[in-house]
Amino acid sequence: MQIDCRNLACPEPVIKTKNALNSLKIGQTLEILVNDIAPKENIKRFLSKNSLSYELSQNNDETTIKTVKTNELKNTSTDEYACEVANLDKQKVIYLNEESAGSGAVGKGLLSKFLLAMLNLETKPKAVICVNSAVFMTTDRAHVSYQALKNLEANGVEIYSCGSCLEAYKVVDKLSVGNITNAYEIMEMLSSYEVIKL
Template sequence: MRIDCRNLECPEPIIRTKDALEKLKIGDMLEVIVNDIAPKENIKRFLNTNNISFETNENGGELIFVITKTNEIQNKETEQYNCQISPNSKTEKIIYLNEDTAGSGEVGKNLLSKFLGAILNVENKPKAIICVNNAVFMTTDRSHVSYQVLKNLEANGIEIYSCGSCLEAYKIVDKLSIGKITNAYEVMDMLTKYEAIKL
């Protein structure tokens, strides 16, 4: 069975998914197509809550759930699922930089600079960039090839964070001139709240 839940107002997609699953026998397959963040997240939660197996296939802005009915639905309540996804959802991204290169040597430094520079051209921009280890040189060394790139990203509303312990280890705390100092707790808090991209 296949149901098309594209462009349906919440909570209609999750209600249709539940109704379709109730009609199926154990072992039957169901495909559900959605194209909005709220139904994507809510259907995942509903299936996980009911221990129902599924896979997902991304196709542009659309997501196809391929669901196998492995057991009967135990939790049929749909009112608990929010139509507005929290701004702290995993759909929002941060970039975690452990090095000041994307590869080795000067080529790697230039490549990372180009990757970071391309951020301003993408639609789904990251909320923040976290710099740890020698990536903190990008926020302290004005001659670094990525320094001005990060400065531009900050000017465009992207938060830049540098690891305080790393700045202290390299003895460059006083040279920080982009973004803010952060600590281990704040870094872990962001990594658990947002989807992290490592370059």
């Protein structure tokens, strides 16, 4: 079965998806066609809450969500899908105040793993902002997170280092990933994007 949920306001796409699934027998397939991010994310969340796996295929600005009914629906309330999904289309920036996520060598290694994990995200962050001791990651080629930042930069993620911090640590001339920024530009980014602090 295929249902067309293009140009429908929330929660109607989820309601149509629920009704279609209720009409299917176990083992039957449902394809849902959407062309906006909020219905897509809401339908994905509804399917996940009902332990149904799905596949996505993209055709320009249209997405087809394909799922197989493997069990009866348990979470059928659609109240939480009434509004647009907040901040889904708002790009994110990663704000790093330190060169580690926690203390010691474990913290440094952990932050490196977080940065490497970003490479596998479907939607990568707009930028990584390094302030305070985080600037050592953009200036020390031997740093455990240096290569992760280089890989992110190669994949289109902007890398910024605080100029005042570089000067304070006397490593301005060693910057080898991304660009230098200042307090005003950092605050502008923090106020324009959704911020994740590690």
